Amino acid sequence: MVGYAFMGAAHSQGWRTAGRVFDLPVQPVMAAICGRDPDAVRGAADRLGWGAAETDWRVLIARDDVQLVDICTPGDSHAEIAIAALEAGKHVLCEKPLANTVAEAEAMVAAAERARARGQLAMVGFNYRRTPAIALARRMVAQGRLGTLRHVRVSYLQDWIVDPEFPLVWRLRKEQAGSGALGDLGSHIVDLAQYLSGEHLVGVSALTETFVRERPLPAGAVAGLSASAGGDSGGGVPRGRVTVDDAALFTGRLASGALASFEATRFAAGRKNALSIELNGDRGSLAFDLERLNELHFHDHTEPASSAGFRRILATEPDHPYLEAWWPPGHGLGYEHTFVHQAADAMRSIASGALPEPSFADGLQVQRVLAAVEESAEKNSVYTPVTPLPA
Amino acid sequence: MVGYAFMGAAHSQGWRTAGRVFDLPVQPVMAAICGRDPDAVRGAADRLGWGAAETDWRVLIARDDVQLVDICTPGDSHAEIAIAALEAGKHVLCEKPLANTVAEAEAMVAAAERARARGQLAMVGFNYRRTPAIALARRMVAQGRLGTLRHVRVSYLQDWIVDPEFPLVWRLRKEQAGSGALGDLGSHIVDLAQYLSGEHLVGVSALTETFVRERPLPAGAVAGLSASAGGDSGGGVPRGRVTVDDAALFTGRLASGALASFEATRFAAGRKNALSIELNGDRGSLAFDLERLNELHFHDHTEPASSAGFRRILATEPDHPYLEAWWPPGHGLGYEHTFVHQAADAMRSIASGALPEPSFADGLQVQRVLAAVEESAEKNSVYTPVTPLPA
Amino acid sequence: MVGYAFMGAAHSQGWRTAGRVFDLPVQPVMAAICGRDPDAVRGAADRLGWGAAETDWRVLIARDDVQLVDICTPGDSHAEIAIAALEAGKHVLCEKPLANTVAEAEAMVAAAERARARGQLAMVGFNYRRTPAIALARRMVAQGRLGTLRHVRVSYLQDWIVDPEFPLVWRLRKEQAGSGALGDLGSHIVDLAQYLSGEHLVGVSALTETFVRERPLPAGAVAGLSASAGGDSGGGVPRGRVTVDDAALFTGRLASGALASFEATRFAAGRKNALSIELNGDRGSLAFDLERLNELHFHDHTEPASSAGFRRILATEPDHPYLEAWWPPGHGLGYEHTFVHQAADAMRSIASGALPEPSFADGLQVQRVLAAVEESAEKNSVYTPVTPLPA
């Protein structure tokens, strides 16, 4: 694994647990973790349970005991590491968004295709697909329970930078993060809208905004979601420019003609991790809220209206996705379980040779949607087509 | 009153009840009701409690015992009736949307201004402003409890035409209804977004869609929300063209720079009357859902995070708007109470001479937003400014 | 009508509205209202829309233009007025609880039986049966959708006397109110448990408590739910003894062997009018909360577990009880509509001659349950049989 902050800890929990809960064809072994600060990475290795610590990712991917490289760094380094790892014959799991630019993502897909011919995995970490309620929703859509789709409505609301004195962490700098709420939160909801509907977006119209344009510089190296300001909040603190969006709103059309709406923001006071999804079809509707992640709400429109309504399915039944391995009905899972499921699915893909879901190509397609969003926002919100993937 | 269908019944309940519950400076007397079908309007007068029945609205507004004309007809007749009534010296309450076109609405505003000089009322029926929870939300925003506003997020979802065999009622014909979900539902949410924020929209970007383009013609005269198809659903039923939108999605900017998103649709299976509102500011947030109309959810972002969260305020306390006149805490009100409150407020405006809220000018401003939405939708979603009202 | 406080206003709204909304075989006419204070009752008559005002209920029931007497006074006067009215040949609607003692209730049932032979109505005002969601729940139970019943779980939580300085209003005095939370709130939930299950309680075990045993005397005559203390809260305010229960908890067995639990309290801070019901059977479950009175939650246990869950039925569909007369789906009703429905049902019972539901016998049966609760509470909670009605 490269990186050991928030995502590094979450992925470690996934690798450590997957084989203890699921019956896997191959077992993950936590060989080595890599980061630039030697003391910090050594501490992380001990705490998180990795066998070794490295400070240079090039050394990491050269190790013989490393067969899979899990990339948990900011987006600006994804392409370089992933392509090098694939070319070194390693399987790769890369955190989302796949890259900071479409060009990088295209190069990664090309590397993944070459590697696939050699039996290597290249998977992108849209972990929320592996929330049981989301995977159940996908199954129900695929079974036709929604009928013809009319609407997809997704938003991802957080509030961690509402305070204008929150410091200028890396997630607020374009050169590292690529974009702001759009890439961080918007990439998730674009992926989920397409995954759940089984369709791609064909065009978008977008507005973006940066509400707070300058912020205090952080005191030192800080993690993305938990920084504190770099000193007293008086005039003495140096400030820097926020170079990413704080919020992105966009609408779009799916291939079938269904309409989709999207909102990603870090300025929704009181909403902590509120990823909300609703799909409406002519035979039924589904709704989900990540703050209540064990629930899926389903309305069956084929029932008589007098007894119809949104039902709360607790996605904790043994025949729900991933639940065969966990607890009895009603004993809910948490956020990090998505990483356990991701690790398990990666192991299964490696063993079976099947194309992983989501693949690097899926990650590129999301990147193209984000690029169309940015282009539309720059061009006065005009409807902007999304470049399709080759057939 | 002109018209006696759904809105006529609801307004009648308002006029009948207002003076029995509120302590009013002038009492409404239900003098006469008007409709084209003599038998039907006679029956409606008896059932709803009107003193007389008329079949010609020109005769109605000429009656000496009529001092206020309440217009509950489809939008294509609003301008003609309202202007004539105002010029005949009558007070006017007109259902929303104010008119089907901006030009009509402008003429109505001009007539209202002339009439106001003579002490006449001209009020538009955006009744949801008078839901106690909404009026409480407005009060809290005005008190500064949200701080600087960042987001307004409103949607109005219904599902009554999901079935493609639902007939082509007047609400689906442009010549009578002006537009579809946009004018019927969108006008409410545009009004509420502006009312609650205390700001106007300065521009919008929009997508609209008509999912089902042909429908069976209705068997006879039908009310808007409760028609049945005109016979067997086989090939024998003649069909007509749907000439309005089924759904409208738009984003916009408010004068302060806050972002707003809107969705109005009649194709959200399982959503019956789901008008949802959320406002996020840097000091707090508010959320409301018309399907739970006695509740207002408030997050106070100035509290310590460890004990903060969205609280459910039951908008049934004696010091909440309109509640001084009703039941003890927890004994909720319903949909039609908004019309009781509207009737009471109209009486108070007449007695005090104060400009009513919402005025015809407010109605015109909403109409201009809807016009900008239609223009943007026609122009590939390009961001389209909203023509401001004169200062 | 006798009485013009909270219940008087609510019942007036029912009588005024029923014939304007429902198609009734006989129309109510609001002839006269009665109260002891001449000025106050005159004002109430004008405000609420009654044709005349009386100060002596004996005069009221002697009026020729009075055919039905609606009793909205405290429980200590119910028996005397109701029996006199029935013997004077009038129909009677009596607020709940039917009486303050079983003996009074028995005398009322005897009078009602004699009157029924003469075609007179004797109905008790358990208005919550007429909430559409509750009536729908009853219909679903009767259709067998719950199967064999196992549990009934009901509670009615309020908080209006949490403050120990809230004054000693009539509802806190045994001589007028009969009992406290038990008679006021407990009578409703006992009635609903039996109505919904279609079964009688056969025995109960109970705990009751008075948390605040002395309270300031009120300054003057005060209404039940809205009094203020009789002066400064210092030592100068005279205090009196609370002679009723503040809370009553009881469990019981229904005739079929199902278990039931009950809680009635006025000390649940934050719960305003929280009447919650849940029924569990082997084929399904139902849940209801009066603070969200337009919703009924239903779990169908015959569905596959993977897609089962409690669904939220909005009880606003045209084929739901009472809804044929009201608004389109999703446009909710409020508390007072239960009184409109009660008035309509009373008119229909009078016209058809059918035994009204709930009858005085139903009211007596509830009274016997409350008596068994009080007896159990006095006897160290021992399980106490409920005296059955004669077959």
Place this chain on the structure above:
Amino acid sequence: MVGYAFMGAAHSQGWRTAGRVFDLPVQPVMAAICGRDPDAVRGAADRLGWGAAETDWRVLIARDDVQLVDICTPGDSHAEIAIAALEAGKHVLCEKPLANTVAEAEAMVAAAERARARGQLAMVGFNYRRTPAIALARRMVAQGRLGTLRHVRVSYLQDWIVDPEFPLVWRLRKEQAGSGALGDLGSHIVDLAQYLSGEHLVGVSALTETFVRERPLPAGAVAGLSASAGGDSGGGVPRGRVTVDDAALFTGRLASGALASFEATRFAAGRKNALSIELNGDRGSLAFDLERLNELHFHDHTEPASSAGFRRILATEPDHPYLEAWWPPGHGLGYEHTFVHQAADAMRSIASGALPEPSFADGLQVQRVLAAVEESAEKNSVYTPVTPLPA
């Protein structure tokens, strides 16, 4: 660890994870697991990550590399194993309920007291105390945010034996399980009521019931919550007698005079793991539902009524109990995290020498409440005092 079924898997996840997430003074090492079936326990050891497998618990507790024994077996074996382990100088964590009888629990407490003098831990596994929202609720009660407590209302509803053909697993046999819903579910809610209120129950009144008195014998060895019937459901399947309660309802008084109500059942169709708690005091109220375990609802009764209401606190803030070690706000935890927290707290108690919470004495006290419940149920629900612990 002794036992490797549902609880064994959950506890293993706790031991495996605690030291990877929390900064612990001593690190757990998973030395050996014990069960009677050699192949099964070997498989469990491999899957769950234990260093060795044993088939005799006496051998296990004699191992030098075992310093703590975690007992995850049915209740009938708790006393014997725990006492032997304590006397062998081992720390002990014992699953709830502490024992099947008061006498056994008393012997265990005596052994724990002797062991404590030698510095050994004796802790009982009421894991739900370690749900962050529950621990936060306890903190708020201790801070006085509820004021004088009036009501505690707890229920624990499941539905896994609604079907009368569900087989007669060990949890339905008195000789192994001690009691049914009472010991399994009721012990949790008694513990939580007392833990949250900071008070003991002084007496109870109870009803219990076994709805389905005979069930098919299981085909083979089955786990508690996931058995299937032992063959065709026709007449051929042998049946056995259910010797425990299916449901237990009880009310009680806390030491302060507050009232408490309890319901534990396995017959609430649609309720999977519905442990609901509400506490009402004169300064505030708290509510919790285990099916939404990341939420705590708090009503502050000291606020003005016009802006008061139950607020949803997401118990995922860094200063909430246990959350310093997990994910950013809004990223929820699941059921098994309670076992991670339990493992961490056990390690800390061992290191500090502090009396663990909950101790064996706490477990005994719960056992005495359960015994009083059973006694009351046998004696016609008469109010039955709970034997207090020695001061």
